[in-house]
Amino acid sequence: MNYSGEESTDTELLAGDREDFAQLFDKYARTIYRYAARRVGPDIAEDIVADTFMRAFENRHKFNTSATSALPWLYGIATNLLRRQHRNETRALKAFARNYADPLGSGQVATDDTAEASVSRLDASNTTAQLAQALAALPAKQRDVLLLYAWAELSYAEIATALDISIGTVRSRLNRTRAVLRAAHNEFSTAKSFVIAHGGFGG
Amino acid sequence: MNEQKLPPHIAESLAAFNTDVPEPSDKFLLRTRNKLTTAPVRRTSTLSRVVRWGAVTVTVGVVGAIAISLLPADPKNPIGARPASAAAILREAAENAHEVEPGTGSYVHIQYQDKTLIGVPINEDGTPLSNDRQSEYQQAKKLYYYDNVVGEQWISVNGIDDMTGQETLRHSPELFEGTLADLEKAGISPGPPVFTMVPIPNQGPARGMSIRQDDSEIPAGDPNHPSRLSPFMNPTSDKLASLPTEPAALGARIEDDLRQRNQPVTKINMLATVSRLFGVGGDALMSPELREALFLVVADIPGIERFDQVDLAGRKGIALGVEEDGLRQEIIIDPDKSKVLGQRLIVVGDNQTFPNGTVAHSSSFTANITTSQPNVD
Numbered sequence: 001m002n003y004s005g006e007e008s009t010d011t012e013l014l015a016g017d018r019e020d021f022a023q024l025f026d027k028y029a030r031t032i033y034r035y036a037a038r039r040v041g042p043d044i045a046e047d048i049v050a051d052t053f054m055r056a057f058e059n060r061h062k063f064n065t066s067a068t069s070a071l072p073w074l075y076g077i078a079t080n081l082l083r084r085q086h087r088n089e090t091r092a093l094k095a096f097a098r099n100y101a102d103p104l105g106s107g108q109v110a111t112d113d114t115a116e117a118s119v120s121r122l123d124a125s126n127t128t129a130q131l132a133q134a135l136a137a138l139p140a141k142q143r144d145v146l147l148l149y150a151w152a153e154l155s156y157a158e159i160a161t162a163l164d165i166s167i168g169t170v171r172s173r174l175n176r177t178r179a180v181l182r183a184a185h186n187e188f189s190t191a192k193s194f195v196i197a198h199g200g201f202g203g
Numbered sequence: 204m205n206e207q208k209l210p211p212h213i214a215e216s217l218a219a220f221n222t223d224v225p226e227p228s229d230k231f232l233l234r235t236r237n238k239l240t241t242a243p244v245r246r247t248s249t250l251s252r253v254v255r256w257g258a259v260t261v262t263v264g265v266v267g268a269i270a271i272s273l274l275p276a277d278p279k280n281p282i283g284a285r286p287a288s289a290a291a292i293l294r295e296a297a298e299n300a301h302e303v304e305p306g307t308g309s310y311v312h313i314q315y316q317d318k319t320l321i322g323v324p325i326n327e328d329g330t331p332l333s334n335d336r337q338s339e340y341q342q343a344k345k346l347y348y349y350d351n352v353v354g355e356q357w358i359s360v361n362g363i364d365d366m367t368g369q370e371t372l373r374h375s376p377e378l379f380e381g382t383l384a385d386l387e388k389a390g391i392s393p394g395p396p397v398f399t400m401v402p403i404p405n406q407g408p409a410r411g412m413s414i415r416q417d418d419s420e421i422p423a424g425d426p427n428h429p430s431r432l433s434p435f436m437n438p439t440s441d442k443l444a445s446l447p448t449e450p451a452a453l454g455a456r457i458e459d460d461l462r463q464r465n466q467p468v469t470k471i472n473m474l475a476t477v478s479r480l481f482g483v484g485g486d487a488l489m490s491p492e493l494r495e496a497l498f499l500v501v502a503d504i505p506g507i508e509r510f511d512q513v514d515l516a517g518r519k520g521i522a523l524g525v526e527e528d529g530l531r532q533e534i535i536i537d538p539d540k541s542k543v544l545g546q547r548l549i550v551v552g553d554n555q556t557f558p559n560g561t562v563a564h565s566s567s568f569t570a571n572i573t574t575s576q577p578n579v580d
Contacts, residue, residue, distance in 0.1 A: 019240060022239055033226075038220075038221045038224055042227075046227065046231050049235065146217075181213045181217075
């Protein structure tokens with residue numbers, strides 16, 4: 001709160017002292033953490049959050065005061081830090097894809113499932129696996145844009161601010177990711193049709 | 204804004220993907236918040252602190268001085284914001300090695316700055332021990348003072364054997380103990396910086412002893428001196444190209460090099476060898492593959508730890524080091540640029556002469572390839 005009793009803006013918090021900045025931390029730390037944890041897991045996410053806010057504090061004078069929210073800027077810092085985890089993230093996604101592609105560990109369908117439930121569950125698992133695989137295959141820059149859009153729910157303009165790129169670049173990167181994801185989905189759909197026609201996912 | 208949506212089935216899958224993550228713990232949030240409200244702001248020094256360490260012989264100064272370099276530790280220098288482990292930081296530096304392009308030209312231009320505490324062996328009356336009493340140097344009483352050196356080197360890309368290199372030096376003393384009168388009595392002129400320009404390699408035998416007990420000085424007179432033959436001490440493009448780029452093999456090669464130079468194969472010496480290679484111009488000559496392997500070799504040194512974050516000439520670096528026998532050798536790197544910025548040697552634990560935490564040697568440097576050097580008279 002500022003001295004007039006109104007909620008302080010992010011710009012005011014960034015222009016203030018350490019306690020003001022701590023309020024910004026209170027406001028956004030969990031959000032940044034959740035995003036980072038989805039990408040690289042909770043342990044590394046803690047490092048990312050700590051580093052993001054430390055850097056933000058050191059570079060608070062660089063914040064564009066015409067922006068209404070500091071969140072896209074913080075996402076941008078976090079994304080730069082996450083990029084260093086690109087290989088780890090890719091490895092984790094690939095492992096995720098492997099595990100989800102065979103959720104029972106043997107390729108068999110649980111015996112107490114109805115046939116419909118089994119297919120539905122495996123359908124979901126394989127969609128997730130396919131998605132993980134597609135995400136793993138995306139170049140880091142495209143993955144950043146996609147996940148800021150889909151998980152952080154930033155607008156094109158906010159992504160552009162976060163990553164210091166033009167809106168056109170955001171658009172073109174998202175278009176490319178759409179194409180990749182659509183292809184991955186189509187590939188899975190084709191595979192699923194084949195599997196169903198030939199008697200199940202097992203084996 | 205014309206924002207195209209993701210196809211619904213993809214958007215749905217993506218929204219549901221990996222949502223099962225825990226909330227941050229209150230303990231973590233509180234700890235991090237406290238750090239933000241209490242940690243000092245990193246200093247952004249404009250002071251140029253480009254220091255060369257262990258480079259080609261520079262035997263300027265006090266004859267027989269013991270080259271113990273000390274910089275006071277900076278307690279205000281906070282732990283850096285990058286929370287990753289030493290090994291993770293080094294792997295990051297290794298990953299970024301391919302962003303660094305080796306240059307082309309005739310000379311490696313090294314800029315450095317050094318602040319070294321020299322122990323001058325003195326008699327009881329404060330006058331310097333004479334040259335003919337060198338055997339007594341080790342046990343003699345000493346007067347310690349800082350020798351600040353700012354210098355530049357132009358070393359042929361063919362190494363110091365090319366004999367066409369040169370070095371400029373600006374020496375200036377600074378009190379560590381005693382008075383200016385004590386310094387003068389010990390034979391050290393407390394006057395303004397002394398500028399000299401010398402050829403590389405310098406003539407004359409190397410003088411002095413280091414608490415590192417290493418062979419960082421290469422005597423000019425012996426073309427077959429092991430340090431002169433070493434790719435780590437006297438690098439050339441060809442020598443570096445002959446080194447293995449698989450980390451385990453490169454580590455073994457460094458160990459061999461230490462043995463050939465009659466140095467013990469210790470953690471400190473392994474780290475010091477890598478640091479020295481960067482400091483004597485190897486940084487400008489090595490391939491990305493070698494650079495990558497060097498950082499991975501350091502990552503594999505047992506006990507390598509991250510210490511703090513430092514700022515050298517506006518260059519932010521992270522100090523990573525190993526402790527051994529009362530000393531900690533540190534290498535200061537910029538993982539983003541895959542660069543070694545400098546090194547430090549710190550006294551740890553009980554030491555009769557220096558307090559725990561004393562930075563016993565500190566240096567930083569930059570190296571670039573140039574096509575020419577200033578004219579030498």
